[in-house]
Amino acid sequence: MTSKTDDRTATPMEGIDDRYQSLLRRVHVDRTTGRMLLLTVLTFGLFAALNPRVFLNPLNLQNIAVAAPEIGVLAIAMMLAMLTGGIDLSLVAIANLSAITISMTYTAVAKDDPGLAESLMPLLALEGVLVGVAAGAVNGLLVSRVGITPILATLGTMQVFNGIAVAWTGGSTLYGLPQSLADLGMSTVGGVPVLFLVFLLVAVATGLFVARTPAGLRAQLQGANPVAAKFSGIESSSVLMRTYTVAGALGGLAGVLFIARNPTASADYGASYVLLVIVIAVLGGTNPAGGFATVAGVVLATLTLQVLASGFTAMRLSAYEYAIAQGVILIVVMVTDQVRWRRRRGPRRSAPSDAAVPPNSHQTLNSGRQS
Amino acid sequence: MVQPEQADARQPVLAVRDITKTYGGVRALSDVSLELMPGEVHCLAGENGCGKSTLIKIISGAERPDRGEIVIDGVAHPAMDPAGAIRSGIQVIYQDFSLFPNLTVAENITLTSAVADGKRLYSAAALRPAADRIVAELGLDLDLDADVERLTVADRQLTAICRALVHEARVIIMDEPTTALTHSEVARLFALVERLRDRGVALVFVSHKLDEVLEVSQRVTILRSGRHVVTAAAGELSPAAIAHHMTGREINEERVVSALPIDAPTVLDVRELNLAGAFEDVTFSLRRGEILGVTGLLGSGRTEIAEALFGITRPDSGTVHVDGAPLTGHRIEDAVRAGIGYVPEDRLTQGLFLEKSIADNIIAGSLDRHRSRSRLLDRARVRSTIQSLFERLKVKAPNTRAVVRSLSGGNAQRVVIAKWLATQPKVLMLNGPTVGVDVGSKAEILEILRNEAERGMGVIVISDDAPELVSCCHRVLIVRRGRIVHELAGDDVTVSRIQDRMAA
Numbered sequence A: 001m002t003s004k005t006d007d008r009t010a011t012p013m014e015g016i017d018d019r020y021q022s023l024l025r026r027v028h029v030d031r032t033t034g035r036m037l038l039l040t041v042l043t044f045g046l047f048a049a050l051n052p053r054v055f056l057n058p059l060n061l062q063n064i065a066v067a068a069p070e071i072g073v074l075a076i077a078m079m080l081a082m083l084t085g086g087i088d089l090s091l092v093a094i095a096n097l098s099a100i101t102i103s104m105t106y107t108a109v110a111k112d113d114p115g116l117a118e119s120l121m122p123l124l125a126l127e128g129v130l131v132g133v134a135a136g137a138v139n140g141l142l143v144s145r146v147g148i149t150p151i152l153a154t155l156g157t158m159q160v161f162n163g164i165a166v167a168w169t170g171g172s173t174l175y176g177l178p179q180s181l182a183d184l185g186m187s188t189v190g191g192v193p194v195l196f197l198v199f200l201l202v203a204v205a206t207g208l209f210v211a212r213t214p215a216g217l218r219a220q221l222q223g224a225n226p227v228a229a230k231f232s233g234i235e236s237s238s239v240l241m242r243t244y245t246v247a248g249a250l251g252g253l254a255g256v257l258f259i260a261r262n263p264t265a266s267a268d269y270g271a272s273y274v275l276l277v278i279v280i281a282v283l284g285g286t287n288p289a290g291g292f293a294t295v296a297g298v299v300l301a302t303l304t305l306q307v308l309a310s311g312f313t314a315m316r317l318s319a320y321e322y323a324i325a326q327g328v329i330l331i332v333v334m335v336t337d338q339v340r341w342r343r344r345r346g347p348r349r350s351a352p353s354d355a356a357v358p359p360n361s362h363q364t365l366n367s368g369r370q371s
Numbered sequence B: 001m002v003q004p005e006q007a008d009a010r011q012p013v014l015a016v017r018d019i020t021k022t023y024g025g026v027r028a029l030s031d032v033s034l035e036l037m038p039g040e041v042h043c044l045a046g047e048n049g050c051g052k053s054t055l056i057k058i059i060s061g062a063e064r065p066d067r068g069e070i071v072i073d074g075v076a077h078p079a080m081d082p083a084g085a086i087r088s089g090i091q092v093i094y095q096d097f098s099l100f101p102n103l104t105v106a107e108n109i110t111l112t113s114a115v116a117d118g119k120r121l122y123s124a125a126a127l128r129p130a131a132d133r134i135v136a137e138l139g140l141d142l143d144l145d146a147d148v149e150r151l152t153v154a155d156r157q158l159t160a161i162c163r164a165l166v167h168e169a170r171v172i173i174m175d176e177p178t179t180a181l182t183h184s185e186v187a188r189l190f191a192l193v194e195r196l197r198d199r200g201v202a203l204v205f206v207s208h209k210l211d212e213v214l215e216v217s218q219r220v221t222i223l224r225s226g227r228h229v230v231t232a233a234a235g236e237l238s239p240a241a242i243a244h245h246m247t248g249r250e251i252n253e254e255r256v257v258s259a260l261p262i263d264a265p266t267v268l269d270v271r272e273l274n275l276a277g278a279f280e281d282v283t284f285s286l287r288r289g290e291i292l293g294v295t296g297l298l299g300s301g302r303t304e305i306a307e308a309l310f311g312i313t314r315p316d317s318g319t320v321h322v323d324g325a326p327l328t329g330h331r332i333e334d335a336v337r338a339g340i341g342y343v344p345e346d347r348l349t350q351g352l353f354l355e356k357s358i359a360d361n362i363i364a365g366s367l368d369r370h371r372s373r374s375r376l377l378d379r380a381r382v383r384s385t386i387q388s389l390f391e392r393l394k395v396k397a398p399n400t401r402a403v404v405r406s407l408s409g410g411n412a413q414r415v416v417i418a419k420w421l422a423t424q425p426k427v428l429m430l431n432g433p434t435v436g437v438d439v440g441s442k443a444e445i446l447e448i449l450r451n452e453a454e455r456g457m458g459v460i461v462i463s464d465d466a467p468e469l470v471s472c473c474h475r476v477l478i479v480r481r482g483r484i485v486h487e488l489a490g491d492d493v494t495v496s497r498i499q500d501r502m503a504a
Ligand SMILES: Nc1ncnc2c1ncn2[C@@H]1O[C@H](COP(=O)(O)OP(=O)(O)OP(=O)(O)O)[C@@H](O)[C@H]1O
Pocket: B023, B024, B026, B027, B028, B046, B047, B048, B049, B050, B051, B052, B053, B054, B055, B095, B396, B397, B405, B406, B407, B408, B409, B410, B411, B436, B438
C-alpha cells in the first residue's frame, strides 16, 4: 500500500526532473553549472539587498573584477590537476616565483637602462609564464615519470619554490616593475578591467582544451579510470606531464596578474589562496577523484567567493568570518550533492553493492564518502 | 505458467511478488514474481538487460522496487535493506563481485558477515579459520593474504563465491558466478551447490551458459525485457527452447566462416616470441580477413600472449610484424599506433570508464583520428562515429549520453568492442568477447566480428568457449603450458576436437 502512494508521488517528480534536465541540456548548461549560476546570483542579490550603497558602488564592483582573475586563473589550474585525479599545491608558490622573477629581472635591467627595462614589459610577462612552465614541468616529471603521488610531489615542490622565493628576496617585498604593467593592471576596456578579460580568455581557452581537444579528453579519461585509459592506448605519462605543465603555466600567468594588480612581489603573497583555490575548484563541480570538471562552474565559483569576500568587507565582517563562510558553502554544496544523489539512485548504503572498484580505489572510495 | 511444485506443503523461503522497477524512463522490471523453494536451484535466464541483476539487487536490498513486495518466511516487505537481507540469511554473489580491492582475500571473505552481525570490533584473525575452511572445502588454490586488487578475474570471482558461502545462508544468489572459471572449478562449485541443496539451502543461479544452467538447476525462470515469460522444470527445457523463450527467435550457432582468398596478405606475423614463466617459442601468423581462435585452459598462457602483443608486458625475445612492418617499442601506445586493438578480459577495470558516458567510452581510443585541422576534435565526425557504432552494435541504452555504469553486463561489453572498432585496427584481439553475453547477443557479436573480418581486419578470439570458436574461427590454436601445441583448421575445427586437445 505504502509503496503505491510512493509511486504516485514519485512519478510526477521524476517527470519534472527529466524536463528540467532536458531544458538544461538544450541551453547547454549542465547541472553543476546551473546550480553554481543560481548560487552566484543569490550571493550577489543577498549583499546587494543588505547593503546596496556600499556593495553596488561601481568602485566595489570594479574591485571584485580586479581581484577575481588571479584567484580564478589559479582555480582553473587546480581544476586541470584535479581533472586527471591529482592536485597541485604548488600553484601559489609558482605564481609568487613568477612575480618575483619579473621584478628581479626588471630591477637588474633598469639599473643600467631604465628605458630598456620599461620596454621589455611583454617579454617580462612572458618570462613569468615561462617560469611557471618550468616549475610545472618539474611537477609533471615527479608525478608522471618518477610516479610520486601528486599531493606529495606538489607539497614538496611548493616548499622548494617557496624556499627559493624567500631566499632570493631575503623575505622582503619587491617594488620594481615596468610602469606599463602596473598601468595594465588598472586599465579597463569598456569599463571591464583588462585583468578580468585575461581571466575570461584563459577560461574560454581552457574550456576548449578540456572539452574539445583530444588532449583534454585524454586528461578526463585518465582521471576517470587510469587503468582503462592505459588499456585504451592513452599514454598516461604524457597526459600528466602536459597537464601539470599547463597548470604551471597558468600559475606563472597568475604571477603576472599578482604583480600587475598590487603592484609588488613577495614570497608570502596569497598565503591563504591554496585552500581557497581548492574550495573554488570543488565548488565549481570538479570531482576531486578525477574525470569530471567544468570551466564555467569554476568561473562562477570564483565570482561567488569573490562577491562573498567583498560583501563581507562591505558588511564589516572579518577575514575569519569569511573563512568560516567559505567552509560552510563548501559543505552545504557537498551535502546537497549527496542528498540528490541518494534520491536519484535510491538507498545504496552498502558499499559492497557498488560495482567493482578500479585500482585507484583508495581515491574512489574516499571520494565516495566526501562528494 | 507457473509449475506447481509437488511439495506444495512446503513454504517458499523467499518470494517476490509483482516487482516493478524503473530507472529514469527505463523500465527494468514489470510485475515480476518468483518463488524460491528450499533445496532447489532456481535458474534465472534472459537476454542482457532483461533485469536479472536488478531483480537480484532488489532481493538483496541494494535497490528499492517501485512496486511489489518481497516475502521472506511469510512476512511481506515493501523493500529490503542490505544488512537486513544478510541477517535473514540471503547471500549474494554480485555480477561485478563487489569486493574491497584494498583488503586481502581473507578479509573480503569474512568482513561482510562481521559487519552484518553488528560486531563493533572486527578481528580478521578470529575469522580466519572460517575463510580457511571454505577455501579448503572448495579445493581452491587461493592466496588468502593477497590483496584483491592484485588478483586475476578468476580469483576475484572465487573470492566473491567464498564470501557468499562462508555464511550459514538459507538463500544463496549467484549472478553469473562462473564467467571466469575453468571447467574443474565450475565442477567443484556445482558439487558444493549439491551439498548445500541437500541441507535445504535455496539457490538462485544466473548464467548465460545454457548447458550449465540445465546441469545445475531444477527450475528455470525466463525473463524478457523485464517481464516474466515462463517458469518451468529444467527437465522440460532444452538449450534451444531456453534461447527461444529468451529472445523470441531462433538462434543460429552454426559454423559460418567465409572462404579466405588464397592471396590474402599476412597482417600479423609473430615469430619465436618468448617470455620467461609465461610462454615459449610462440610463432603464428594471421591473414587479413581471418578469424583465429586461441584457446587453452586458464593459466595456459593464452592471455599472456595477447598481453605481450598489446604491449602490456614486454617479451624477452621474438619479433612481431604488423602488415609487414616490425613492431617497435613495447608499450600499449606503440601497439595501438601499429594497428592492434585489445578487448581485455577484465572489462570493468581495464576496458571501461564506468562513470563516463557511452559516447566518451566509444571515442576513448581514437581521439587523434577525430582531430580536425584546427587541432580541435571534429565534433560532427565524432558524433557520427559514436552514433553509427552505437547503432551497429545495438547497445541497449536510452542514448549515447547514458553512463556506462547503468548498462547491463552484455551491453557494457559491446561498448568496449565499439571503442576498438572506432580505432579501425588492422588486428583486433578479443579476450573472452562474449563472456556474460546472452545467446542472442553472442550470435550478433560473432556476426559483427565476421563482418569486420570481411572488410579486411584480422581478428583473434581468445576464448574457452568451444562452440563459439567453432562458430566463427577459420583456425584455432591450442595453447598448453605456454606453448602452441596444436593448430586446427577447416573441417578439423569442431567442439569435440577442441575440447580433446585442450585437455590432453
Ligand atoms: N543504475 C541504473 N541506472 C539506469 N539504468 C539501469 C541501472 N541499472 C540497470 N539499468 C537498466 O536496467 C535494465 C536491466 O539491467 P540488469 O543489469 O538487471 O540486466 P541483466 O539482466 O542483469 O543483464 P546482463 O545479463 O547483461 O547482466 C537495463 O536496461 C539497464 O540498462
